[in-house]
Amino acid sequence: AQSVAQPEDQVNVAEGNPLTVKCTYSVSGNPYLFWYVQYPNRGLQFLLKYITGDNLVKGSYGFEAEFNKSQTSFHLKKPSALVSDSALYFCAVRDMFSGGYNKLIFGAGTRLAVHP
């Protein structure tokens, strides 16, 4: 079965330190991977996606993600965290068996808390 896992419910980091939010996936074939961010009582905002090409993908707000095929991971990273980065982060993978429909499978989410 296709799936995506976010192994950490919460990540705590001090402002100015690098941050990593982990995501691993299980799909057949080449994965299409996405990261979204959600602020309280808001919809999801698209951060970045990996389809093909360079394993390091750069996205919005200084975030980047590294695709690692051998480890089936797509971890979200930022060199220097801001307090305003505190939010809920979702990793998603496209369902490759959706018959051409653009279905996404979401992880459970990781809450990032950046402390001053």
Add this chain to the structure above:
Amino acid sequence: DGGITQSPKYLFRKEGQNVTLSCEQNLNHDAMYWYRQDPGQGLRLIYYSQIVNDFQKGDIAEGYSVSREKKESFPLTVTSAQKNPTAFYLCASSILAGGPSTDTQYFGPGTRLTVL
């Protein structure tokens, strides 16, 4: 959230009532989606539609119904058959998916439904 509007922001329902959540987009996207978000469970797909007058059940369609009479609009009705409707509901849209789609889904701001 730009381009996709959801109303109302908060909705209260008495048991046994049907309620309809509105979703409108001005992005000229063909595909639209409804998700349900519960704490700690990520997003689960309720229904999706690729084209006017066509829609497909997602993973948790029981107790919900949709219509797609216009490209811009994809209302969701939560019926009395939905046993646990209290949740945050998110609408999304994307460019028409076809084949190995890589299209990004863009989300509205959400509607929080509470059953009294």
